[in-house]
Amino acid sequence: MEVIAVHIRELDPSASPLDYYGFELRRAREAAGLTQQALGSIVFCTGSLIGQVETTLRVPTREFSERVDAALGTDGTFSRLVGLVLRNQLPSWFQPYAEMEARAAYISAFQAQVVYGLLQTPAYARALLGVREDGDLDAKVAARMDRQRILDRDEPPMMWVVLSEAVLHQEVGGREVMREQLAHLLTMQERKWLDIQVLPFGAGAHTGLMGSFNLLRFANDPDIVYTEDFIQGHMTANTDAFKEGSARYDHLQAAALSVEDSAALIAGVREERYAEPSGPDRSAVA
Structure with missing residues (x-):
C-alpha cells in the first residue's frame, strides 16, 4: 500500500480563535486515538473537512461543533468556542457592536434599505454579503446567522424594528429569496417581544432620511446609538446623541404604519411583487 506523506501545518493557538x-480539535482527536477520516465518519463529514x-x-x-463535542466527549468545549470563532468572522469594526447587541435588553432599529441583520434569512444574507465580501462567504453567512441566536434565548431582547417600504421592494437575491425573506418577517412578527413597522413611501420626508441607525438599551450599562457609513460603523454612548436618536426614532414610529397594517403591507408586497410564477395555462386547447 502506498503511504502518502501529509504535511501537518503547525498552528499558533494564540493567533486567533480559529x-x-x-489546534484544540487536532489535540482532542489525537488524544481520542482517531484519524481525521475516523472522526469524520462519526460526525458525518469527510476526513478532508476535519x-x-x-x-x-x-x-x-x-x-459541526456540537457533533464533535458528542463524538470526543469534550463537554461542550467546541460548542462554546465556535461562538468566538464565528464572531471573529465579522468585520473587525463591527465586532464591538455585535458584542453589545448580544447584551442589550432593548433593541430599536431603523433600516432604510435592507432588512435588519437579526431578521435576515440565510439566503438574503448571502446575497447581501456576496456583493462585496472577500474570503469565505459561507463563514460570513454563518457568522451573521449566529448573531441571531440571541433571539432564541429564554429572555431575548425586546425589539422594535422600523423598515422603510423601500426595503420590501429592493430585490435582494431574486424573487424566491425575497419571497422567503418577507415570509420570515411575518413569522418573526408573531413573537410577542418583537414588533415590526413599515414606514410607507406616503410618509414623505421623515427623520430617518439621514440613514439607518440602531438604539441599544441595557439594564446596567449606558445606552448606545449605532450608525454606519460605507466604510465602517460608529457607536457612541454620548447622552445627547442617544437623546437625539431616540427623538428621531419616536417620530419614525409615529409616521410608520401600525404593526397590523405593516404586516398586511408586507404580505401584500410578497404576493404582488414576488409571487411564484404561475404555470402554463393548461386550459388552452391547441
Missing part, C-alpha cells in the same frame, strides 16, 4: 479551535478545520482552511459551524 487557530485555537483548530483536516481543513484543523488547519484553519475551513470555518466550523455550530452544528
Whole structure:
C-alpha cells in the first residue's frame, strides 16, 4: 500500500480563535486515538473537512461543533468556542457592536434599505454579503446567522424594528429569496417581544432620511446609538446623541404604519411583487 506523506501545518493557538479551535480539535482527536477520516465518519463529514478545520482552511459551524463535542466527549468545549470563532468572522469594526447587541435588553432599529441583520434569512444574507465580501462567504453567512441566536434565548431582547417600504421592494437575491425573506418577517412578527413597522413611501420626508441607525438599551450599562457609513460603523454612548436618536426614532414610529397594517403591507408586497410564477395555462386547447 502506498503511504502518502501529509504535511501537518503547525498552528499558533494564540493567533486567533480559529487557530485555537483548530489546534484544540487536532489535540482532542489525537488524544481520542482517531484519524481525521475516523472522526469524520462519526460526525458525518469527510476526513478532508476535519483536516481543513484543523488547519484553519475551513470555518466550523455550530452544528459541526456540537457533533464533535458528542463524538470526543469534550463537554461542550467546541460548542462554546465556535461562538468566538464565528464572531471573529465579522468585520473587525463591527465586532464591538455585535458584542453589545448580544447584551442589550432593548433593541430599536431603523433600516432604510435592507432588512435588519437579526431578521435576515440565510439566503438574503448571502446575497447581501456576496456583493462585496472577500474570503469565505459561507463563514460570513454563518457568522451573521449566529448573531441571531440571541433571539432564541429564554429572555431575548425586546425589539422594535422600523423598515422603510423601500426595503420590501429592493430585490435582494431574486424573487424566491425575497419571497422567503418577507415570509420570515411575518413569522418573526408573531413573537410577542418583537414588533415590526413599515414606514410607507406616503410618509414623505421623515427623520430617518439621514440613514439607518440602531438604539441599544441595557439594564446596567449606558445606552448606545449605532450608525454606519460605507466604510465602517460608529457607536457612541454620548447622552445627547442617544437623546437625539431616540427623538428621531419616536417620530419614525409615529409616521410608520401600525404593526397590523405593516404586516398586511408586507404580505401584500410578497404576493404582488414576488409571487411564484404561475404555470402554463393548461386550459388552452391547441
